[in-house]
Amino acid sequence: MAYEKDLNLEATELRLGLPGTSEESAEKQTSATLRSNKRALPDMNEGSVSGDNHSNVAAAKKCDQETASPTKAQVVGWPPIRSYRKNCLQPKKTEAETARIYVKVSMDGAPYLRKIDLKGYKGYPELLKALEDMFKFKVGEYSEREGYNGSEFVPTYEDKDGDWMLVGDVPWEMFTNSCKRLRIMKGSEARGLGCVV
Amino acid sequence: MNYFPDEVLEPVFDFITSHKDRNSVSLVCKSWFKIERYSRQRVFIGNCYSTCPERLIARFPGLKSLTLKGKPHFADFNLVPHDWGGFLYPWIEALAKSRIGLEELRLKRMVVSDESLELLSKSFVNFKSLVLVSCEGFTTDGLAAIAANCRFLRELDLQENEVDDHRGHWLSCFPESCTSLVSLNFACLKGEINLGALERLVARSPNLKSLRLNRAVPFDTLEKLLMQAPQLLDLGTGSYVPDPSSEAYNRLKSAIQRCKSIRSLSGFLEVNPRCMSAIYPICANLTFLNLSYAPGLSGNELTKLIQHCRKLQRLWILDYIGDKGLGVVASTCKELQELRVFPTDPLGAGNAAVTEEGLVLISAGCPKLNSLLYFCQQMTNAALITVAKNCPNFICFRLCILDPIKPDPVTNRPLDEGFGAIVESCEGLKRLSLSGLLSDQVFLYIGMYAKQLEMLSIAFAGDSDEGMLYVLNGCKKLRKLEIRDSPFGNAALLEDVGKYETMRSLWMSSCEVTLGGCKTLAEKMPSLSVEIINESQQMEFSLDDRTVDKMYLYRTLVGHRKDAPEFVWIL
Numbered sequence: 024m025a026y027e028k029d030l031n032l033e034a035t036e037l038r039l040g041l042p043g044t045s046e047e048s049a050e051k052q053t054s055a056t057l058r059s060n061k062r063a064l065p066d067m068n069e070g071s072v073s074g075d076n077h078s079n080v081a082a083a084k085k086c087d088q089e090t091a092s093p094t095k096a097q098v099v100g101w102p103p104i105r106s107y108r109k110n111c112l113q114p115k116k117t118e119a120e121t122a123r124i125y126v127k128v129s130m131d132g133a134p135y136l137r138k139i140d141l142k143g144y145k146g147y148p149e150l151l152k153a154l155e156d157m158f159k160f161k162v163g164e165y166s167e168r169e170g171y172n173g174s175e176f177v178p179t180y181e182d183k184d185g186d187w188m189l190v191g192d193v194p195w196e197m198f199t200n201s202c203k204r205l206r207i208m209k210g211s212e213a214r215g216l217g218c219v220v
Numbered sequence: 221m222n223y224f225p226d227e228v229l230e231p232v233f234d235f236i237t238s239h240k241d242r243n244s245v246s247l248v249c250k251s252w253f254k255i256e257r258y259s260r261q262r263v264f265i266g267n268c269y270s271t272c273p274e275r276l277i278a279r280f281p282g283l284k285s286l287t288l289k290g291k292p293h294f295a296d297f298n299l300v301p302h303d304w305g306g307f308l309y310p311w312i313e314a315l316a317k318s319r320i321g322l323e324e325l326r327l328k329r330m331v332v333s334d335e336s337l338e339l340l341s342k343s344f345v346n347f348k349s350l351v352l353v354s355c356e357g358f359t360t361d362g363l364a365a366i367a368a369n370c371r372f373l374r375e376l377d378l379q380e381n382e383v384d385d386h387r388g389h390w391l392s393c394f395p396e397s398c399t400s401l402v403s404l405n406f407a408c409l410k411g412e413i414n415l416g417a418l419e420r421l422v423a424r425s426p427n428l429k430s431l432r433l434n435r436a437v438p439f440d441t442l443e444k445l446l447m448q449a450p451q452l453l454d455l456g457t458g459s460y461v462p463d464p465s466s467e468a469y470n471r472l473k474s475a476i477q478r479c480k481s482i483r484s485l486s487g488f489l490e491v492n493p494r495c496m497s498a499i500y501p502i503c504a505n506l507t508f509l510n511l512s513y514a515p516g517l518s519g520n521e522l523t524k525l526i527q528h529c530r531k532l533q534r535l536w537i538l539d540y541i542g543d544k545g546l547g548v549v550a551s552t553c554k555e556l557q558e559l560r561v562f563p564t565d566p567l568g569a570g571n572a573a574v575t576e577e578g579l580v581l582i583s584a585g586c587p588k589l590n591s592l593l594y595f596c597q598q599m600t601n602a603a604l605i606t607v608a609k610n611c612p613n614f615i616c617f618r619l620c621i622l623d624p625i626k627p628d629p630v631t632n633r634p635l636d637e638g639f640g641a642i643v644e645s646c647e648g649l650k651r652l653s654l655s656g657l658l659s660d661q662v663f664l665y666i667g668m669y670a671k672q673l674e675m676l677s678i679a680f681a682g683d684s685d686e687g688m689l690y691v692l693n694g695c696k697k698l699r700k701l702e703i704r705d706s707p708f709g710n711a712a713l714l715e716d717v718g719k720y721e722t723m724r725s726l727w728m729s730s731c732e733v734t735l736g737g738c739k740t741l742a743e744k745m746p747s748l749s750v751e752i753i754n755e756s757q758q759m760e761f762s763l764d765d766r767t768v769d770k771m772y773l774y775r776t777l778v779g780h781r782k783d784a785p786e787f788v789w790i791l
Contacts, residue, residue, distance in 0.1 A: 100297035100704070101679070102566060102595060102622055103653075105354065107380040107408065109566045111489075112515055112538075145564075146493075148518045148540070167494075194461065194492045195516065 126180075126202055130158045131209040141199045147191050154178060158207060165191050177208045229255050239264045258282060265289070266724050268306060268330065269749065272778045273314030285324035285349075286311075292727050292772050293677075294702055295329055296354060299729060299770065301755055303785045309336040310783075316343035324349040324375075331355070337362030341369035349375035356382040360411065364390035371395075374427075375403040385411030392417040401425040405432035407456050407487065407513075415441045423448045432456025435489040443468045446475040454508075455479070457487035462495045473498045486510035486536075493521045503528035507555075510536040512562045519573075523548045534558040539573045539595060546578030550585025558591035563622065576603035583610035591616040599656055600628045604638025608645035617642055618653035624680045627657035634658050640665030643673075653677040663687040667694025675700040688712035692719050702727040710737030717744045725774035736764030738771055742791035749776045752789040 124141040137157060144150040151162055163173030170189050171177050178190040180202045190198070190205070233256055236242055246256040262285040265271060276283070290306020308330050315322055322344040332355045340347065347370045360383065366376065367390055391414050394401075401421070406413075413436050422428060422445050430453060433442065437458035446452075462469040482502045491514055506529050511522060515538060522537065523545045532553040539561050541549070549556070559582060561574055576599045583589065583606065590613045599621055627634055635656040643649060643666050650672055654662065658681035666673070667690035674697055682688065688708040691701070692715065701723065709732035720726060720741075735752065742750040753770035780790045 098624075100294065100299045101624055102563060102620055103297045103677075103679070104562065104566045104595075105296045105380060106298055107354070107382060108513075108562065111513055112564065112566060145515050146518065194494070196461075196490075 124199055124202075126204050128154065128157070128205040128207070130160070130176075130207040131212070133158065139205075141202060146195045147198075151178065151190075154205070154207065160207065167192070175210050178205065179208055180205045226251075226255050230259050233259050237262075261285060262324075263287070267774050267776075268311070269781050270724070270774060270776045270778075273311045275777065277314060277318045277320060281319065283320050284322065285326070286315075286322065287326040287328075288330060289328045290330035292702070292725060293329075293700070294704065294727055294729070299704070300772075301753065301785075301787065302356075303331075304753065304788065305781065305783055305785070306330045307336075307783060308332045309339075312336045312339045312343070316340075320344075321346055323347055324351075326351040326353075327355055328353045329355065331357040332362070333357050334359055334362035334365070338365040338369075341365045346372060348372055349377075351375065351377040351379070352381050353379045354381065359384040360386045360390045360409070363406075364393040367391065367393035367398075368395065371398065372400050373398065374400050376401075377403055377405045377430075378408050379405065381408050383409055385409050387411045389414065391421065394421050396424070399424050400427065402427050403430035403454075404428065405430065405456065407432040407434050407458070407489075409434045409436075412436050419444055419448070425449075426451075428452065430454035430484075432486060433458035435459050439472070440468050443472040443475060446472065446479060450475070450478040451481060452479055453481050454484035455482050455487070456485075456510075457489075459490040460488045460495070461490055461492045462498075464492070464495055469495065469498070477501055480505075482506070484508040484510075486513070488514035488517070491516040493517050496521055496525055499525065500528045505531060507531055508534040510534075512536040512538055512560065514538070515540075515564055519545050527552050529553060531555055536560040536562070538562050538564045540564045541578075542573045543575055543578035543581065546574060547581040547585075550581045553586060555588060556582075556586040557588050559586075559589060560593040561595060562593075563595045573597070576600045579603060580606050580610075583607040587611060588613065590614055593618045593620075595620045595622060597622060598626060598629050599635060599638065600630050601633065601635055601638035601641075602628075602630070604635065605641040608638075608641035612645045612647070614642065614646040614649055616651040617646065617649060618651070618677070619655055620653065621655045624655050625657050634661070636661040636665065640669070643669040648672055651675040654681055655679060659683050660687040660690070663690040667691050670695055672697055674698060676702070678703040678706055680705045682706045682708060685709055685712035685715075689715055692716055698722075699724045701725075703729070703731055705730040707732055709733055710740075713737050714741060714744075717741055720745060720748055720773060721775050723775070725772065727770075727772050728768075729770040731767070733768055733771060734764060735766050735768055738768055739764065739791050741773070747775055748773050749780055750791045751784070752791065754787050754789060 125138050126141060127136050127138055129136045139153065139157075141150070144153065155161055160176045161174050162176055162178055163171040165171055179187050180190055180198070181204050182188050182201045183203065187206070229252070233245065236245055239262070242256060242260060246253045257279050259282065260280045261282055263276065263280055263283055264287040265276070266289050268288045268290050276286075288308070288311065291300050291304060294300060295304070306329060308327065316339055323346050325340065332352060337358055340350075342365075350366060350373075358381075363376075366373065394417070398421075413434065415437065418437065419441065422431065428449050429451065431445065431449065432454070433445075433456055435458050439460060439462045442457055442460070462472065476498060479502060483505060485499070485502065485506055485508070488511060493516060496517070503525065509526070509529060509532055511517065517540075519540050519542050522541050526532070526535075526545075526549055530552060533555050535549065535553065535556060535558070537560070541561070546561075549559075561578075564573070574594070575597045579594055579596070579599075580603050587610065589611045592614065596619070599619060628638070636659055639654060639658070639662050643652070649670055652666070652670065652673060652675070654677065660683045663682060663686070666676070673695045676691065676695070676698065685708055687706070688703070689712050691698070692712070704727075708728065713728070713733050714737060738750050738752060742748065750771065750773040752768055753772065756769065784790055
């Protein structure tokens with residue numbers, strides 16, 4: 024997908040909202056299908072493909088381009104992965120729905136907190152990436168000995184005992200079960216936890 | 221050839237083992253046909269509806285091993301309704317009534333009922349080996365029957381089946397006298413397992429070479445099993461979540477050191493990534509590593525593990541390895557022949573972590589690569605051309621760009637030239653799956669160069685009937701063609717109807733063939749079975765102009781099948 028290189032005016036734009044939120048992500052998804060003028064993806068409802076429209080499939084589908092984009096991820100049978108594999112890697116909707124774990128996330132210096140569902144992530148890499156995107160920062164490199172190296176931001180959490188722990192030390196499941204809230208520490212405070220900047 | 225009595229030819233034929241060769245031998249003359257059929261022990265039936273049990277039994281009385289495939293390939297991706305067909309029971313019923321001494325049964329995409337498993341287990345005294353791949357319809361009760369009744373069972377191999385798990389007594393059904401197990405794979409079962417029974421079973425199976433556990437087998441049991449079976453060649457862990465400070469973890473580390481024969485490793489369905497270092501000692505000798513069901517690892521841990529695996533020939537992983545990780549694979553695994561990279565998030569909005577860069581790195585580092593399945597974010601023509609130059613030995617090349625109509629992101633052009641380079645360079649290519657933005661041009665190249673191609677999968681590609689015609693006319697060895705969502709219609713379908721008799725099957729869904737076109741084809745070719753799968757019930761039989769939702773046709777010796785459900789019309 025080719026994007027025009029912009030002058031990054033967004034960085035200096037004045038607007039309400041937490042640093043890091045933007046409308047970019049929404050754009051990325053819709054332009055993907057509009058970009059191609061060859062063939063749009065079929066409607067979600069497979070049954071209607073062979074419906075009233077007798078004419079050339081490609082022509083008919085061109086009209087549907089604008090509406091096709093949100094269904095991109097829901098084309099039947101695409102990507103071509105065995106259902107067995109899909110079910111293994113993607114827990115069933117109902118399970119996930121009943122097991123949500125919402126925790127507050129605060130970042131030093133941010134005007135207000137956010138909330139995230141820990142069950143929505145499969146592991147630390149995903150969680151850290153989501154936090155990085157949400158608050159526009161980067162964590163350093165994690166090692167058991169030294170914690171997070173190379174950044175002034177350190178992800179921490181409050182566990183069931185009320186202690187502030189470094190994110191990443193214990194297995195993921197153990198973490199999601201004991202995490203009560205998250206806090207992204209910054210700068211000098213973070214050093215107390217063993218972070219070497 | 222007429223001078224040799226049968227007794228001389230028979231042992232000669234014993235050396236001919238491949239199905240293709242045996243089929244050719246049987247066509248030479250009547251006498252060879254006769255000798256071959258009496259001496260044939262292994263039969264492969266790629267489409268269970270192409271023949272029937274009675275013909276099989278009549279022709280091959282010495283049958284010991286049968287392989288059957290049922291549903292069409294696209295059934296894997298939910299394109300074929302559940303009760304379409306592919307039932308095992310009639311085969312077992314007929315074989316049970318005959319004198320056939322069945323010893324081995326291998327099934328793929330078949331509907332296997334508990335009744336059929338029970339009948340199987342009771343009908344063949346010397347039954348030794350059951351392999352089920354991508355099957356459905358059975359429960360652990362059926363497995364219990366197999367365990368209980370097959371006294372000389374050597375192999376029970378369940379791969380990616382949908383099994384209704386009634387929670388395991390089935391393992392306890394292996395009698396104490398059963399000591400013949402060589403291979404046991406129940407990784408796809410979802411339910412609890414009787415751990416004590418499992419431990420005792422492994423302890424009394426000195427010939428056990430392959431053991432693949434399911435998620436319900438905890439780390440502690442794994443450790444005990446490894447102590448009992450240091451002779452294993454192939455290990456699939458279930459859950460691998462040790463407590464690093466526990467005694468069990470230390471015991472596992474020493475047990476692993478004793479497992480000097482392990483060449484194949486899989487599992488890690490749940491994993492404590494901190495404890496993968498215990499596995500490093502066996503990595504040096506691994507030839508097959510399957511971590512495609514281990515989403516709990518990170519790219520870093522995966523890469524660290526792979527760096528120890530210098531002898532890998534086959535690698536199945538998830539895409540969180542990233543392009544950089546693939547670079548590590550390329551510099552470490554010089555013997556690599558087969559690579560499969562699956563998406564970590566199959567239903568995600570197409571955010572795969574690998575791109576054309578990873579594939580180029582692999583091609584540069586692994587010149588022996590001959591089989592690829594690659595789910596990626598994007599692909600460029602330049603990359604494919606480089607890959608084609610680096611790896612001319614591809615036999616199987618399957619590329620899946622998560623956005624199926626995505627062009628080359630650098631040039632915004634279709635990927636025709638890239639795939640064209642692949643087919644031109646890889647003269648031995650037998651299987652090809654396309655994706656990305658593609659015009660008729662790519663099919664021109666395929667028809668021109670892909671002379672050994674046997675199976676082709678097309679989705680959202682092409683501009684006109686010309687595309688399909690290039691393929692049908694050019695690919696002389698084509699056996700299976702499956703097409704979805706592409707603008708090919710009656711003109712292409714009907715141009716050379718005789719072609720389909722040289723192929724196993726053709727699948728076309730959401731294309732432009734009409735009911736009338738299919739009817740014409742069925743009329744002209746009585747040796748084909750032309751099925752229309754009509755789930756939406758919208759179609760009326762008389763409206764020939766309507767495009768057909770799903771058409772599946774195949775050559776058959778036995779006419780129309782009798783077990784088709786209501787929504788399947790056989791023309």
